[in-house]
Amino acid sequence: MKQQIVALVGISGVGKTTFARQLAEDLPIQHLTAGTLIKMGSAIKSSDRDRLRLADIDENQQFLIEGFHQSRDLNKRYIIMDGHVVIHGPLGLEELSADIFEALNIDGMVHLSADPTRILEHRISDDKRDRPILSKQEIFEHQSRSIAVAKTMCRSLNVPLIEATNMDVKPVSSFILGLQ
Structure with a gap:
């Protein structure tokens, strides 16, 4: 059995974790989150998860890669990362390197998008997180840049990309099942 590793990406507040839970109803997945994996290797306390975006990005990505390889379940057919x-870091919007996803050996990528109004409402109402509250226009620009970067990364890594919304669980499940 070849394990399929899929990066589920999108901006903070778009609903990636909820979407992954919905995917788990269709597929036997292991769901790993970047923030949790980074926290494993850093000194950031659990309650300070959202401060990760303010820390050294390169160091965080090394923690992510190490945590991924330590945490992935080799008995699971599908890993959703x-x-x-x-990310919206201390210097504004900062692109991550495709090298990170290459080190994770992804087989495909799903970019999750949503209406900027819905993302803003989610960020405001989620009192468990400390995300930056941006304008709808800033969220739109962040999401547009995220989609463009995902497309560029996937071309450079030669892996397929599907763009999805939180309503697209079945098409994404089919996409994952079709990865070889």
Whole structure:
């Protein structure tokens, strides 16, 4: 059995974790989140998860890669790695390197998008997280850049990309099942 590793990316607040839970109803997946994996290797406390975006990005990505390889279940057919390709860091929007996804040996990528109003409402209402509250226009620009970066990464890594919304669970399940 060849394990399929899929990066589920999108901006903070788009609903990646909820989407992964819905995918788990269709597929036997292991769901890993970038923030959790980075926290494993860093000194950031669990309650400070959202401060990760303010830390050294390169160091965080090394923690992510190490945590991924330590945490992945080799008995699971599908691994969904929930993370970002563009983060809102201390210097504004910062693109992550395709090298990270190459080190994870991804077989495909899903970019999850949503209406900027819905993302803004989710960020405001989620009192468990400390995300930056941006304008709808800033969220639109962040999401547009994230999609563009995902496309560029997938071309450079020669892996397929599907763009999805939170309503696209069945098409994404089919996409994952079709990966070789």
